[in-house]
Amino acid sequence: MPSERAKTVPIRPLSGFPELLPAQRHVEQEVIATLARTFELHGFANIETRAVEPMDQLLRKGDTSKEVYVLRRLQEEGGKDKGIGLHFDLTVPFARYVLENAGKLEFPFRRYQVQKVWRGERPQEGRFREFTQADIDIVGRDDLPFHHDVEVARVMLEALGRLTFLPGFRLQVNNRKLIQGFYAGLGVTGEGIDEVMRLVDKLDKLDPSRVRQLLLDEAGISEEQADKALALATIRTQDDSFVDRVRALDVKHDLLDEGLDELATLVRACAPLATATVRIEADLSIARGLDYYTGTVFETRLDGYESLGSICSGGRYDALASDGRTTYPGVGISLGVSRVLVPLVQRGVLTADRSVPSVVLVAVTDEETRAEADAIATALRAQGIPCEVAPTAAKFGKQIRHAERRGIPYVWFGSEVKDIRSGNQVAADPATWQPPTQDLRPQVVTTTEDSNTEGNPS
Amino acid sequence: MPSERAKTVPIRPLSGFPELLPAQRHVEQEVIATLARTFELHGFANIETRAVEPMDQLLRKGDTSKEVYVLRRLQEEGGKDKGIGLHFDLTVPFARYVLENAGKLEFPFRRYQVQKVWRGERPQEGRFREFTQADIDIVGRDDLPFHHDVEVARVMLEALGRLTFLPGFRLQVNNRKLIQGFYAGLGVTGEGIDEVMRLVDKLDKLDPSRVRQLLLDEAGISEEQADKALALATIRTQDDSFVDRVRALDVKHDLLDEGLDELATLVRACAPLATATVRIEADLSIARGLDYYTGTVFETRLDGYESLGSICSGGRYDALASDGRTTYPGVGISLGVSRVLVPLVQRGVLTADRSVPSVVLVAVTDEETRAEADAIATALRAQGIPCEVAPTAAKFGKQIRHAERRGIPYVWFGSEVKDIRSGNQVAADPATWQPPTQDLRPQVVTTTEDSNTEGNPS
Numbered sequence: 022m023p024s025e026r027a028k029t030v031p032i033r034p035l036s037g038f039p040e041l042l043p044a045q046r047h048v049e050q051e052v053i054a055t056l057a058r059t060f061e062l063h064g065f066a067n068i069e070t071r072a073v074e075p076m077d078q079l080l081r082k083g084d085t086s087k088e089v090y091v092l093r094r095l096q097e098e099g100g101k102d103k104g105i106g107l108h109f110d111l112t113v114p115f116a117r118y119v120l121e122n123a124g125k126l127e128f129p130f131r132r133y134q135v136q137k138v139w140r141g142e143r144p145q146e147g148r149f150r151e152f153t154q155a156d157i158d159i160v161g162r163d164d165l166p167f168h169h170d171v172e173v174a175r176v177m178l179e180a181l182g183r184l185t186f187l188p189g190f191r192l193q194v195n196n197r198k199l200i201q202g203f204y205a206g207l208g209v210t211g212e213g214i215d216e217v218m219r220l221v222d223k224l225d226k227l228d229p230s231r232v233r234q235l236l237l238d239e240a241g242i243s244e245e246q247a248d249k250a251l252a253l254a255t256i257r258t259q260d261d262s263f264v265d266r267v268r269a270l271d272v273k274h275d276l277l278d279e280g281l282d283e284l285a286t287l288v289r290a291c292a293p294l295a296t297a298t299v300r301i302e303a304d305l306s307i308a309r310g311l312d313y314y315t316g317t318v319f320e321t322r323l324d325g326y327e328s329l330g331s332i333c334s335g336g337r338y339d340a341l342a343s344d345g346r347t348t349y350p351g352v353g354i355s356l357g358v359s360r361v362l363v364p365l366v367q368r369g370v371l372t373a374d375r376s377v378p379s380v381v382l383v384a385v386t387d388e389e390t391r392a393e394a395d396a397i398a399t400a401l402r403a404q405g406i407p408c409e410v411a412p413t414a415a416k417f418g419k420q421i422r423h424a425e426r427r428g429i430p431y432v433w434f435g436s437e438v439k440d441i442r443s444g445n446q447v448a449a450d451p452a453t454w455q456p457p458t459q460d461l462r463p464q465v466v467t468t469t470e471d472s473n474t475e476g477n478p479s
Numbered sequence: 480m481p482s483e484r485a486k487t488v489p490i491r492p493l494s495g496f497p498e499l500l501p502a503q504r505h506v507e508q509e510v511i512a513t514l515a516r517t518f519e520l521h522g523f524a525n526i527e528t529r530a531v532e533p534m535d536q537l538l539r540k541g542d543t544s545k546e547v548y549v550l551r552r553l554q555e556e557g558g559k560d561k562g563i564g565l566h567f568d569l570t571v572p573f574a575r576y577v578l579e580n581a582g583k584l585e586f587p588f589r590r591y592q593v594q595k596v597w598r599g600e601r602p603q604e605g606r607f608r609e610f611t612q613a614d615i616d617i618v619g620r621d622d623l624p625f626h627h628d629v630e631v632a633r634v635m636l637e638a639l640g641r642l643t644f645l646p647g648f649r650l651q652v653n654n655r656k657l658i659q660g661f662y663a664g665l666g667v668t669g670e671g672i673d674e675v676m677r678l679v680d681k682l683d684k685l686d687p688s689r690v691r692q693l694l695l696d697e698a699g700i701s702e703e704q705a706d707k708a709l710a711l712a713t714i715r716t717q718d719d720s721f722v723d724r725v726r727a728l729d730v731k732h733d734l735l736d737e738g739l740d741e742l743a744t745l746v747r748a749c750a751p752l753a754t755a756t757v758r759i760e761a762d763l764s765i766a767r768g769l770d771y772y773t774g775t776v777f778e779t780r781l782d783g784y785e786s787l788g789s790i791c792s793g794g795r796y797d798a799l800a801s802d803g804r805t806t807y808p809g810v811g812i813s814l815g816v817s818r819v820l821v822p823l824v825q826r827g828v829l830t831a832d833r834s835v836p837s838v839v840l841v842a843v844t845d846e847e848t849r850a851e852a853d854a855i856a857t858a859l860r861a862q863g864i865p866c867e868v869a870p871t872a873a874k875f876g877k878q879i880r881h882a883e884r885r886g887i888p889y890v891w892f893g894s895e896v897k898d899i900r901s902g903n904q905v906a907a908d909p910a911t912w913q914p915p916t917q918d919l920r921p922q923v924v925t926t927t928e929d930s931n932t933e934g935n936p937s
Contacts, residue, residue: 032575032578032579032802034579035529035531035533035563038529038530038531039529040526040527040528040529040576041526041527042526042580042583042584043524043525043526043584043590046524046525046526046527047524047525050525061836061865062836062860062863062864062865062866063860063865063866063867064835064836064837064865064866064867065835065836066501066504066505066834066835066836067501067504067505067508068498068499068500068501068504069498069499069504070498071493071496071497071498071609072496072530072595072597072609073493073496073609075493088552088553089552089553090550090551090552090553091550091551091552091553092548092549092550092565093548093549093551094546094547094548094549094599095546095547095548095549095564095599105493106553107550117490118498120490121490121492122500125500126500126501127834127835127884127885129870131835131867132501137530139530141550141552141553151529151530151531161870166870166871168849169870344490376524376585377522377523377524377585377589378519378520378522378523378524379522391626402520402521405520406520407519407520407521407522408520408521408522409521409522409589412587412619412624412627413624426585427585
């Protein structure tokens with residue numbers, strides 16, 4: 022593992038590659054464990070894909086080409102490895118995995134995937150060059166019933182609802198069929214539909230009056246068409262009352278009806294999962310821009326951190342992958358774990374109440390008695406209690422300070438255990454003693470103020 | 480997430496980048512969870528480091544330079560990002576992390592780290608370009624008592640001992656002080672000691688007679704010195720009896736005494752952890768080649784897979800890192816998770832008994848009753864039971880085959896639940912029903928023959 026090279030390591034933080042201190046990492050582990058537990062309760066199997074894909078695969082979407090990290094072997098300039106790069110999302114590798122293993126997977130295939138992805142873009146708040154995503158997708162062979170759209174939304178809502186130490190989430194849903202059917206019903210045709218959608222999508226950056234002008238100038242639609250397209254995009258409801266508001270715009274099209282039905286079904290099915298911190302709403306302005314969704318679309322805003330943009334996005338696509346003979350439709354949603362967590366831990370809003378898993382520090386007052394301390398620790402571990410033995414013999418006060426600095430709640434002295442928070446000290450047997458359940462694992466703690474006392478390593 | 484690009488994805492497996500099917504991935508998750516649980520019981524905190532390091536850092540060890548993957552941003556040829564590459568182990572990044580955060584960490588600092596690493600080398604069995612390592616290290620500031628060497632060995636032995644579905648492990652330990660003191664006691668001096676160590680280390684590849692000749696020719700030592708150096712390397716004991724065998728060679732040196740004491744202490748402290756599948760032995764041929772260990776050294780062989788080489792290695796180093804003012808000594812050990820697991824899952828020796836987390840498939844016999852099936856599933860999940868609802872309404876037989884193909888043990892029909900392995904079907908209430916504990920999670924299953932029925936995706 023080590024070598025002479027390590028003796029004078031230069032310290033060089035790399036912008037856009039966030040790292041966490043142990044207590045901060047515990048918060049991330051809790052988030053990932055909660056997500057994984059929820060996904061597995063719903064039958065999603067975990068997979069991981071390799072970090073690299075062939076460049077031709079990564080470059081299919083012109084938009085992201087600038088963000089790809091290309092790999093080459095140091096000793097093989099211009100060699101055969103030129104053609105691979107780091108994945109920039111988990112969807113491209115998953116589509117490839119499904120095709121590569123189609124004969125060995127059972128469809129519909131539910132999977133979750135929590136991995137790092139890399140983008141070679143300029144760092145800015147909430148944008149990283151290396152970050153963790155948590156994706157769920159359900160993929161069918163040839164077809165995939167609509168109720169899986171509902172399922173994916175419900176599973177992610179349930180998962181987000183369990184992250185009670187995070188700010189509130191607002192899951193915004195829409196449906197491409199609804200938008201496209203509405204525009205078609207207005208008389209917009211062909212590529213005009215995509216153009217109108219692309220321009221209306223600018224409402225999150227531009228004034229409605231400016232977007233209206235663009236619709237007239239660039240999409241070439243009439244004032245009445247533009248006004249109705251903009252009116253549609255203002256509709257936002259937490260129940261299925263959006264249906265009546267759309268109907269009131271007096272536009273008719275079969276595809277619109279289909280989209281309204283699907284979205285109403287989705288909102289009704291998700292509404293019961295709303296909690297104090299998680300809401301769902303139909304937001305008819307959501308289109309997911311240039312991505313090729315074909316039905317349901319999702320975005321998510323984090324309360325108080327709207328500048329982060331959507332932190333959890335996805336939707337339905339009729340062809341996640343295809344090998345020319347078989348098409349694999351899918352529906353999925355991807356949570357930006359780092360995008361949510363890194364700003365919060367860096368501002369000190371979230372941390373853990375200790376930097377080590379240890380519940381107990383077993384004191385050593387004399388090196389001669391280290392074996393006895395080790396035996397106590399072994400007995401505690403046999404009970405499932407994480408603990409550590411003092412690294413050097415020292416007086417009581419020093420041992421307590423050693424525990425305090427790490428946030429370890431208990432110090433074991435001989436045949437007694439002391440809760441160093443309350444000062445309570447009681448006689449105890451390491452073979453039977455149990456701490457209160459909430460002390461068994463580090464707890465995530467939140468502060469409302471920005472007290473970045475632990476600091477941040479990147 | 481998706482886009483048009485995904486419609487015709489070419490399938491291209493990449494040699495050296497192994498991927499697992501869901502049931503195989505479950506085995507890996509079980510291994511990692513068991514390791515993490517054990518490490519945390521001993522107070523090791525988890526961290527992750529970024530995947531990249533500056534190239535000058537990665538290239539300090541000339542040996543590995545050929546194995547480094549260099550990164551560049553696609554749109555920035557010859558730009559400022561030329562200087563980073565993917566880490567090839569977890570020690571170099573950890574040393575940098577310790578220095579970068581020294582003011583925010585508590586020493587001795589115990590950490591475990593389970594991450595992928597990358598090496599641009601030619602693939603061969605058990606050698607990958609992307610693989611997962613699990614490292615534990617304890618790092619002190621200025622000093623680190625020897626008992627931490629014992630601790631690291633005991634923690635890894637305990638972790639390996641819990642991986643009962645793997646073949647047996649043999650942890651081989653030695654001590655650089657013992658070897659170097661012995662050679663010094665023989666009268667070898669200066670760089671000659673390293674040269675003799677380097678040549679004796681070839682015993683795993685060359686005949687003893689050939690190594691003896693190299694010792695005479697290249698190290699220029701006498702026949703008596705060569706014979707004693709070779710005699711030392713043949714000593715291998717499962718207890719501290721190696722001490723007497725070394726003494727019988729009649730070589731004396733203070734450093735030798737120190738090494739013998741440390742190694743005997745280590746072996747005596749670890750012997751009680753031996754199980755049916757995990758053994759420890761003092762093997763005085765182990766030197767860890769070119770790595771700059773300064774005391775304890777570890778290697779590990781997997782029974783029946785000796786051709787994989789050492790699958791878990793490490794040792795003590797007096798300077799894991801230094802900033803010029805402060806030196807950070809460390810002791811650690813690194814398990815090659817992929818190196819152990821990938822050959823076993825690829826040969827079909829290890830897999831899981833189902834490909835999904837689901838314990839129950841809730842049948843749907845008619846789309847009209849899907850809401851009732853969903854309600855049953857919700858009740859089961861509230862009890863902590865992973866389950867899924869049938870994707871399409873179908874007759875009983877088809878639903879049972881759907882469950883069978885995934886290895887799901889139970890199918891829920893209306894108010895009854897059927898164990899499809901035994902055929903037993905009983906009335907049950909989803910709000911209170913519980914499966915046997917062993918059915919709650921997929922189980923790792925082992926086969927002795929090479930029945931690679933599930934296939935392997937890479």
